[in-house]
Amino acid sequence: xxxxxxxxxxxxxxxxxxxxxxxxxxxxxxxxxxxxxxxxxxxxxxxxxxxxxxxxxxxxxxxxxxxxxxxxxxxxxxxxxxxxxxxxxxxxxxxxxxxxxxxxxxxxxxxxxxxxxxxxxxxxxxxxxxxxxxxxxxxxxxxxxxxxxxxxxxxxxxxxxxxxxxxxxxxxxxxxxxxxxxxxxxxxxxxxxxxxxxxxxxxxxxxxxxxxxxxxxxxxxxxxxxxxxxxxxxxxxxxxxxxxxxxxxxxxxxxxxxxxxxxxxxxxxxxxxxxxxxxxxxxxxxxxxxxxxxxxxxxxxxxxxxxxxxxxxxxxxxxxxxxxxxxxxxxxxxxxxxxxxxxxxxxxxxxxxxxxxxxxxxxxxxxxxxxxxxxxxxxxxxxxxxxxxxxxxxxxxxxxxxxxxxxxxxxxxxxxxxxxxxxxxxxxxxxxxxxxxxx
Numbered sequence: 001x002x003x004x005x006x007x008x009x010x011x012x013x014x015x016x017x018x019x020x021x022x023x024x025x026x027x028x029x030x031x032x033x034x035x036x037x038x039x040x041x042x043x044x045x046x047x048x049x050x051x052x053x054x055x056x057x058x059x060x061x062x063x064x065x066x067x068x069x070x071x072x073x074x075x076x077x078x079x080x081x082x083x084x085x086x087x088x089x090x091x092x093x094x095x096x097x098x099x100x101x102x103x104x105x106x107x108x109x110x111x112x113x114x115x116x117x118x119x120x121x122x123x124x125x126x127x128x129x130x131x132x133x134x135x136x137x138x139x140x141x142x143x144x145x146x147x148x149x150x151x152x153x154x155x156x157x158x159x160x161x162x163x164x165x166x167x168x169x170x171x172x173x174x175x176x177x178x179x180x181x182x183x184x185x186x187x188x189x190x191x192x193x194x195x196x197x198x199x200x201x202x203x204x205x206x207x208x209x210x211x212x213x214x215x216x217x218x219x220x221x222x223x224x225x226x227x228x229x230x231x232x233x234x235x236x237x238x239x240x241x242x243x244x245x246x247x248x249x250x251x252x253x254x255x256x257x258x259x260x261x262x263x264x265x266x267x268x269x270x271x272x273x274x275x276x277x278x279x280x281x282x283x284x285x286x287x288x289x290x291x292x293x294x295x296x297x298x299x300x301x302x303x304x305x306x307x308x309x310x311x312x313x314x315x316x317x318x319x320x321x322x323x324x325x326x327x328x329x330x331x332x333x334x335x336x337x338x339x340x341x342x343x344x345x346x347x348x349x350x351x352x353x354x355x356x357x358x359x360x361x362x363x364x365x366x367x368x369x370x371x372x373x374x375x376x377x378x379x380x381x382x383x384x385x386x387x388x389x390x391x392x393x394x395x396x397x398x399x400x401x402x403x404x405x406x407x408x409x410x411x412x413x414x415x416x417x418x419x420x421x422x423x424x425x426x427x428x429x430x431x432x433x434x435x436x437x438x439x
Contacts, residue, residue, distance in 0.1 A: 034242065
């Protein structure tokens with residue numbers, strides 16, 4: 001299964017670069033216009049079925065808002081130019097899916113200039129534009145990124161190719177005669193953003209100081225951050241086409257290619273095992289299923305291999321089930337994965353069984369465990385590298401490595417002891433193990 005988010009367009013949205021609005025003045029932003037045209041061409045070459053527009057000017061006093069319109073027949077009358085027109089359709093099926101599963105604020109929204117200006121240039125390269133319009137509010141990063149991560153999980157399970165369009169201007173305080181005057185933080189902010197794009201390290205955007213952001217009077221950082229959270233580690237390369245500030249506002253144009261991510265055969269086996277069991281109460285034959293995904297020699301080795309495994313199921317970014325075996329309990333690794341996948345979907349006591357209607361919304365991770373090793377002291381542990389097992393008499397607890405929110409050895413041991421029901425005073429043996437994770 002390939003990741004359907006195949007690219008990200010980063011574009012500014014000054015109405016003055018629309019020829020009907022700016023007229024001869026638009027030529028002062030020549031580099032930006034050329035950059036926007038290049039981004040539009042890159043987008044068109046990807047042949048997206050939907051463009052997901054992230055705009056800072058459509059939000060309605062909420063973290064995220066999503067447009068429920070059937071279509072837009074819009075113009076730039078607000079900027080004295082009714083002759084600049086644009087018609088785009090809304091992907092209402094995707095709107096329904098998102099609002100039912102994530103709960104974003106759904107309402108009728110105008111096609112604001114944050115969406116209109118970039119889409120004006122997109123329309124020159126593509127016919128019959130279909131979009132999803134999302135307003136991104138000026139809210140704290142932890143709130144923004146949490147929802148963006150859930151949105152990304154959902155979009156990456158959707159079955160049509162999409163390009164994200166992150167619309168935003170940089171600092172509005174780069175010239176004394178600019179819209180908000182001159183402030184030293186304006187140039188500092190823009191340099192930090194441009195350097196993040198040049199170095200292909202967009203996670204750096206989240207580290208920009210809030211005071212600098214405020215003093216710079218920017219409107220583009222949250223849409224850029226949301227796009228990065230949605231694509232996570234899928235960005236392959238970024239082409240930065242232009243940066244300039246002809247009117248005292250920073251304009252950046254760039255396009256990011258996203259690598260296509262193919263699910264590992266173990267993950268496909270787990271997913272199909274769950275599907276066949278829930279829909280048909282059928283036990284999938286792993287070797288038969290994988291015969292078209294692996295060559296004969298590789299499959300033979302997999303059938304002979306034994307190892308403990310954990311299968312974790314996620315829905316909208318949240319755990320939906322996890323069952324595993326510390327030591328191998330079945331004839332081979334493939335059967336181990338099949339059985340633990342079905343158990344994770346149907347037997348985890350923390351959750352109700354997965355229903356057939358949920359199958360298209362779940363994501364799966366498969367962890368294959370290495371050998372257990374005795375731990376002499378806490379210096380032998382690293383929660384990012386090693387999972388841990390604790391044993392005291394008949395009590396036993398296991399915790400996988402590299403879990404979100406588990407950053408120290410103390411946290412790791414505290415959680416695993418609680419899972420096992422081991423008190424602080426009880427003596428226990430500690431074991432560590434490595435994990436190979438497949439997603």
